[in-house]
Amino acid sequence: xxxxxxxxxxxxxxxxxxxxxxxxxxxxxxxxxxxxxxxxxxxxxxxxxxxxxxxxxxxxxxxxxxxxxxxxxxxxxxxxxxxxxxxxxxxxxxxxxxxxxxxxxxxxxxxxxxxxxxxxxxxxxxxxxxxxxxxxxxxxxxxxxxxxxxxxxxxxxxxxxxxxxxxxxxxxxxxxxxxxxxxxxxxxxxxxxxxxxxxxxxxxxxxxxxxxxxxxxxxxxxxxxxxxxxxxxxxxxxxxxxxxxxxxxxxxxxxxxxxxxxxxxxxxxxxxxxxxxxxxxxxxxxxxxxxxxxxxxxxxxxxxxxxxxxxxxxxxxxxxxxxxxxxxxxxxxxxxxxxxxxxxxxxxxxxxxxxxxxxxxxxxxxxxxxxxxxxxxxxxxxxxxxxxxxxxxxxxxxxxxxxxxxxxxxxxxxxxxxxxxxxxxxxxxxxxxxxxxxxxxxxxxxxxxxxxxxxxxxxxxxxxxxxxxxx
DNA sequence: TTTTGAGTTGTTCGA
DNA sequence: GTCGAACAACTCAAA
Numbered sequence: 001x002x003x004x005x006x007x008x009x010x011x012x013x014x015x016x017x018x019x020x021x022x023x024x025x026x027x028x029x030x031x032x033x034x035x036x037x038x039x040x041x042x043x044x045x046x047x048x049x050x051x052x053x054x055x056x057x058x059x060x061x062x063x064x065x066x067x068x069x070x071x072x073x074x075x076x077x078x079x080x081x082x083x084x085x086x087x088x089x090x091x092x093x094x095x096x097x098x099x100x101x102x103x104x105x106x107x108x109x110x111x112x113x114x115x116x117x118x119x120x121x122x123x124x125x126x127x128x129x130x131x132x133x134x135x136x137x138x139x140x141x142x143x144x145x146x147x148x149x150x151x152x153x154x155x156x157x158x159x160x161x162x163x164x165x166x167x168x169x170x171x172x173x174x175x176x177x178x179x180x181x182x183x184x185x186x187x188x189x190x191x192x193x194x195x196x197x198x199x200x201x202x203x204x205x206x207x208x209x210x211x212x213x214x215x216x217x218x219x220x221x222x223x224x225x226x227x228x229x230x231x232x233x234x235x236x237x238x239x240x241x242x243x244x245x246x247x248x249x250x251x252x253x254x255x256x257x258x259x260x261x262x263x264x265x266x267x268x269x270x271x272x273x274x275x276x277x278x279x280x281x282x283x284x285x286x287x288x289x290x291x292x293x294x295x296x297x298x299x300x301x302x303x304x305x306x307x308x309x310x311x312x313x314x315x316x317x318x319x320x321x322x323x324x325x326x327x328x329x330x331x332x333x334x335x336x337x338x339x340x341x342x343x344x345x346x347x348x349x350x351x352x353x354x355x356x357x358x359x360x361x362x363x364x365x366x367x368x369x370x371x372x373x374x375x376x377x378x379x380x381x382x383x384x385x386x387x388x389x390x391x392x393x394x395x396x397x398x399x400x401x402x403x404x405x406x407x408x409x410x411x412x413x414x415x416x417x418x419x420x421x422x423x424x425x426x427x428x429x430x431x432x433x434x435x436x437x438x439x440x441x442x443x444x445x446x447x448x449x450x451x452x453x454x455x456x457x458x459x460x461x462x463x464x465x466x467x468x469x470x471x
Numbered sequence: 472t473t474t475t476g477a478g479t480t481g482t483t484c485g486a
Numbered sequence: 487g488t489c490g491a492a493c494a495a496c497t498c499a500a501a
Contacts, residue, residue, distance in 0.1 A: 145498055342480065393493055394481045
């Protein structure tokens with residue numbers, strides 16, 4: 001008698017170690033590893049371009065670690081499972097939970113459909129340190145402010161699961177499925193130069209994620225608290241895309257961190273995992289987080305609809321150097337340093353007076369770490385309409401931010417080569433530079449670098465007035 | 472129920 | 487250049 005066939009359905013858990021559902025599947029029987037691309041399904045948000053690029057490489061790495069046994073299909077999961085169950089001797093289906101509202105609905109539907117067909121299903125937590133419904137106030141209400149959520153909620157909850165090792169013995173089931181596709185056949189790479197280029201900046205897959213973690217712990221963690229603010233330094237972990245695709249679990253990071261002496265640096269880095277949990281909790285409690293202001297007072301905010309402004313921001317041609325540097329980092333690498341995410345976000349919303357959702361959408365398409373919970377919670381935060389938003393008058397001044405966090409201009413000059421000979425004194429405000437300085441730096445405003453598309457002082461005051469009315 | 476203290480990431484102004 | 491205060495008022499969390 002053959003052992004039962006168990007499907008492990010890979011979703012945002014593209015790894016073998018510390019994968020609770022996969023481990024359980026391996027204990028239960030012969031495992032058929034499955035990935036389903038159901039991009040563009042109704043109600044689901046289509047994958048962004050950068051995400052597709054990452055997914056392509058990550059699936060290749062996963063397939064290789066499964067000796068080429070990953071079954072890849074495309075379409076609606078409910079229909080696909082229905083067909084698979086008819087063709088193959090499937091006993092049960094395991095997966096790790098996802099928390100996007102459309103995923104939750106789909107999983108509920110799928111569970112009952114499989115049950116009707118006599119197939120057992122089991123879902124696990126492989127993605128979060130705590131389930132988003134577990135962290136709540138003593139009265140049962142969810143937290144709305146980060147600090148108590150993290151300190152009282154997370155840090156006093158039971159400790160997160162210790163990472164599981166990769167299963168020692170894996171019996172893989174080879175299924176001959178006619179519709180099976182190769183990673184290449186999914187068509188995730190587009191031929192635009194952009195898509196090819198961003199992959200040069202990254203290593204993908206489970207092993208690369210582990211390497212990144214340990215490189216960060218060795219080289220970046222020390223002085224993380226301060227150093228993470230300076231985009232020219234390498235003090236951020238850059239683990240976000242690995243985490244998003246589940247090439248590494250937050251538990252693996254949490255416990256690797258615990259091997260280090262407790263300092264302000266470890267504390268602050270650990271709390272960033274707390275922010276991830278907070279975003280997921282916010283999304284779970286507010287399924288409309290990606291599209292609707294959490295604070296309804298913002299529903300009447302007079303956002304401008306100005307495609308020219310939006311385009312200038314997107315392509316890094318606003319004439320405000322630190323903003324343009326950030327936007328070009330995003331376009332070139334599929335990533336943006338966190339300090340720059342705040343600066344460019346604040347600029348879009350509070351200087352250009354454009355709707356945060358336009359920014360969210362662009363980031364969604366361009367970021368290799370695009371994550372529904374993190375992206376929407378962070379945009380709502382910077383826009384001031386979020387759960388725990390900063391006071392509205394806290395508007396970043398992009399000149400000061402540049403002078404403070406990129407004092408030597410290494411970062412800005414790297415992404416804006418046309419300004420690379422401009423002295424620090426004017427690098428962040430070339431419109432104030434005397435003509436001879438511009439000339440000797442080879443900068444000609446309006447020709448090889450734009451004049452600023454808004455007046456910083458005036459647009460700030462306009463935003464303040466609009467925000468005051470919103471109250 | 473009432474009250475009190477606090478809230479990721481900042482800027483400007485005036486001394 | 488450096489420092490402290492002001493920028494408002496509200497909501498949340500917890501005693």
